[in-house]
Amino acid sequence: DGGITQSPKYLFRKEGQNVTLSCEQNLNHDAMYWYRQDPGQGLRLIYYSQIVNDFQKGDIAEGYSVSREKKESFPLTVTSAQKNPTAFYLCASSIRRGNQPQHFGDGTRLSIL
Amino acid sequence: DQQVKQNSPSLSVQEGRISILNCDYTNSMFDYFLWYKKYPAEGPTFLISISSIKDKNEDGRFTVFLNKSAKHLSLHIVPSQPGDSAVYFCAASAIGSSNTGKLIFGQGTTLQVKP
Numbered sequence: 001d002g003g004i005t006q007s008p009k010y011l012f013r014k015e016g017q018n019v020t021l022s023c024e025q026n027l028n029h030d031a032m033y034w035y036r037q038d039p040g041q042g043l044r045l046i047y048y049s050q051i052v053n054d055f056q057k058g059d060i061a062e063g064y065s066v067s068r069e070k071k072e073s074f075p076l077t078v079t080s081a082q083k084n085p086t087a088f089y090l091c092a093s094s095i096r097r098g099n100q101p102q103h104f105g106d107g108t109r110l111s112i113l
Numbered sequence: 114d115q116q117v118k119q120n121s122p123s124l125s126v127q128e129g130r131i132s133i134l135n136c137d138y139t140n141s142m143f144d145y146f147l148w149y150k151k152y153p154a155e156g157p158t159f160l161i162s163i164s165s166i167k168d169k170n171e172d173g174r175f176t177v178f179l180n181k182s183a184k185h186l187s188l189h190i191v192p193s194q195p196g197d198s199a200v201y202f203c204a205a206s207a208i209g210s211s212n213t214g215k216l217i218f219g220q221g222t223t224l225q226v227k228p
Contacts, residue, residue, distance in 0.1 A: 004156075006156075040221075041220055041221075042117070042119075042219050043202070043216075044218075048215065090157070099162070099164060101162055102214060102216060103159060104156030104157045106154070106155050106156045109154070
């Protein structure tokens with residue numbers, strides 16, 4: 001089955017630690033995205049990548065970093081600089097050209113211990 | 114500045130009746146609109162989309178209407194089923210961002226369909 005896999009589903013972090021959330025897709029999509037969802041709010045874009053070895057900041061990139069070394073993978077690192085990291089993180093991918101829907105993984109819930 | 118707004122946090126309808134979810138936007142450059150459905154602890158699932166050159170798109174029980182002059186879109190679900198109970202997000206992208214696929218999401222509306 002083609003799809004997007006996010007791992008782990010639940011993640012706990014101690015204050016001051018960096019953590020990395022995994023996102024893998026086998027849809028052969030060029031573009032990948034990271035969103036954050038907080039209670040009662042919509043999804044906010046953290047980072048996105050249209051092609052391997054290239055990525056751009058979204059609306060709330062501070063305290064986060066990404067890499068895109070392979071087409072299939074777009075890991076997100078939540079650094080200690082992110083002051084309010086507790087949230088539900090969603091990864092998505094899409095065909096790059098034209099208006100195409102994004103397809104989402106099942107998310108990772110990050111909590112601070 | 115909330116460019117995409119879903120002003121109703123929740124909606125409750127009876128099974129078999131019509132559900133109408135609404136979404137307003139402020140950016141006249143938006144040219145592509147989507148609706149997603151989301152269950153708790155899962156990722157959003159794409160439902161239906163519409164381009165700004167159209168005013169209606171239909172897929173089975175789901176129909177999206179776009180009123181560009183009012184900067185308003187709506188999702189109609191007919192007939193509503195208990196399995197439709199979920200959070201519904203509308204999203205939009207702007208001319209020029211089509212190649213990036215960057216989407217702006219509303220806050221979501223929780224739909225409850227009662228048996």
